Amino acid sequence: MEHLDTFMTKNVKKQIMGLIIIFILNTIMAIVFTIANKSLVTESLYNVIVALRCINLSIQVLALLGLIFEKRILAHLSILLCLSISLSIVTLFPSSNNLIALISVSVTLILIQLILSTWYENRKVTLALGIGTVLYLNIFAAFEPSHPSISDYVDKTLYFSIIITLNYLLIMISLFNVALMMSINRATGFIKNLIYIDIKTGLFNERQFEHVLSKAITEQSKLIVLAIDLSNLQELNHHFGYRTIHKLYVEELSRIQSLMLPYGSTYKLDGPVLAYIVPSDQNSLIGSKTNLAEIINQLESTKFYETHEIHFKYQMLATQYPQDGINPSQLIDNLYHLKYSNTPSINSIRWYDQRSFDQLKRRIQLEKDLEQAIQSGDIYIVIQPQVTLKDYKVHGAEILARWRHPEYGDVSPNEFIPIAEQMYLIDRLTEHIIKEATVIHNQIKEINSDFKFQLAVNISASSINGKLDHHFRELTHPFEIEITESTLISLTENAKYTLGYLKAKGFTIAIDDFGTGFSNLEYLHALDVDVLKIDKRFVDSMMNSDKALKLVEALIIMAHTLGFNVVAEGVETKMQCDVLAVFDCDIIQGYWFAKPMLPEQFITFYKSSNDFN
Incomplete structure (x- = not known):
């Protein structure tokens, strides 16, 4: 929004420009009047008056141009000069008729008062202009009879009546200008308080x-x-x-x-x-x-x-x-x-910090685009195989969501899944992923109808607690439902019942990122868990830390004791694979065998990967 001072300056400039245009028209009329009444004055005086009026007209135009192009000093000096010349002309070279001379001086004084009071916007200046113009008019009227250029006099009674009227007019204009300036100043102060002051605290806003x-x-x-x-x-x-x-x-x-x-x-x-x-x-x-x-x-x-x-x-x-x-x-x-x-x-x-601001900007943009991405299919699935360590056969695969954003490129699920949960879009996203997984499952069945191939799908606790339980119950394919350990505590009784119903239909339950959450064995028992997935962080650190190595071994022993299968995530080296084999880990998943791949790539991979030796 334009600042009030700038707005007021522009408004004053427009008013002064209007008055100067009136002044220019008045000067042009005066020049025309002088030319039309050339015979009333001597030739030498006529030339002086016309020259002065033309010079004055040029200065007025210069003042107007100064205002248009915002050359304030040029405009200010030009206005003062042209006003002085105008007053000098009507005073030193008046009309031969004393009434016309008096009116000419009055009109010039009124224009001077209006232009200068508008320019300065100060009640003291306006009051001084009012007093000065009234005094000037009366002094001119007093010395007018002795002026050598005036020869035609009107009736004295009429003349004095006109002087009184003109005085009254100048006084009224002066008082009006003073009152107007006071009102403008009060209004400007009030508006400034409204616009630039915080009303509740009195501070600048x-x-x-x-x-x-x-x-x-x-x-x-x-x-x-x-x-x-x-x-x-x-x-x-x-x-x-x-x-x-x-x-x-x-x-x-x-x-x-x-x-x-x-x-x-x-x-x-x-x-x-x-x-x-x-x-x-x-x-x-x-x-x-x-x-x-x-x-x-x-x-x-x-x-x-x-x-x-x-x-x-x-x-x-x-x-x-x-x-x-x-x-x-x-x-x-x-x-x-x-x-x-x-x-x-x-x-x-x-x-x-610009970097954190960019991160916030990115998050806001992702929040804005996520719903449309789910609808348009910009969120797609990739599949990462899971391999048994005993025979190196493809046991199953995990469905992973990916988002290819038009501005930010590939967006990690670690970034957009929390956004989906916060925006209550997780149910729609989960449903979309399950539908894609069902298509893949059917394609695998067509290749090998006898093999019990399981696809693992990550399901948030909010989805199981919510309306998607009806959708799960309509599925006929025995998916593996992965739940992160940290969400176990938030499962409702209805969610536990839904998981039990799905398990009875052949679904398996896996605890993802095991060891990073609450590690409450009571939840494992209550949900009748089938699979524990050891988090990648433990797999990474076990090669560099004896404690981590012993922890991984202990987790595998505990899981087997409880009757759970164990999947190790993030296996990226042969050495990790060999260590997990010694610990009798059941299944591994990681880049050492295969990166996540698109569905059509996975189908080709599955057909050709009976043995990884």
Whole structure:
């Protein structure tokens, strides 16, 4: 939005341009009148008057051009010069008729008063112009009879009546201009309060901060934008109510302003965010760890409301020009990003980091595009084979979701699955994956109808707890349902019943990433688990750590003791494979045998991979 001062300046410029155009037309009429009445004056005087009026017309045009092209000094000087010339012409070279001469002077004085009062927009200047024009008119009227150029006089009674009328007119115009300037000043002040002042706190608001910051950027090669945010506002509002907290917060502002006085004026941004502009010559204030630590400690405060203690907690945010942004909008957006991000603090300040902002921007874009990606098929499946260690035969495969984003390329499921859960799209995504898995399962059955090939599908706890249980119950193919260990605790009784029903139909249950979650054996017993999948992190670390090696061995022994099959994930070397074989691991999955592949590639792979020796 355009700043009010700029808007008012443009508005005044338009008004002055209109008045100057009227002035130009008046001068042109005066030139035409002089030429038409050439016989009334001597030839030498006629030439002087016409020349002066033409010069004046040129200066008026120059003033108009100065306004159009925003050359304020040129326009100002041109206006003053043309007004002076106009008044000199009607005073020194009046018409031969005293009434016409008087009216000419009056019209010129009125134009002078209107143009200058509009230009300066000051009631004192307007009042001085009013008094000056009235005095000038009466002085001219007093000395007019002795002027050598005037020879035609009207009746004295009529003449004095016209003088009184013109005085009255000038006085009314002067009073009107003064009243208008006072009203404009009051209205401008009121509008500024509405537009640039935060009504609830009395501080300058974000729009004014943006304007001041814009000016500071043009004057400074480097600067820092500092902000103080009441970080626990939402919690306080929830417990004590908005009105109570706002009242206490307003009381806090004077204390905060005094603490932050070395950092300049305080500006109120959106929410409980107070902003400051620190020029480059004061950056030492920011670098002083002691100063900031003391301010942070002093900002923390406790208020008492009735019988409650209310603790205000603050965080300090900072972004730099020009490293983090080159205009006010970017710098202010950086502060808001810091407010809602988890950027760590350095020397008591949370500094803006472009990388974390890009990550947030990426997440927002992924949230926006995810639903459409599910509908359009941009989320597709890949399949990674699972191989038995005893005979190196393909035992089954795990269905993995992938997203090929038009802007970001391949997006990991570790990134978009949590987004799908947060946006309540996980059920639709799971249903889409199960349908794709069913197609693959049918193709495998056509190749080998006797072989009990199982496809493993990752299912979130929210999907099993939700409406997809009906969809599971309609499936006839015995999939392996993988549930991460960390989600076991969130399964509802209905979800456990659904898993039991599916298990009775031939489905198997696998615990994915075993060893990274709660490791509660009661859940394993309650769900009648079939398979434990050892997380890739354990497989990676067992080659470098005796403890990890013993842990993997112990997990395999425990699983076999409980009657579970064991799948080791992330097997990438022959040495890992040999160690797992010694530990009697049942199945392995990893890049050592095959990377995840597209469905058509997997079908070809399955047909040709009876033996991996």
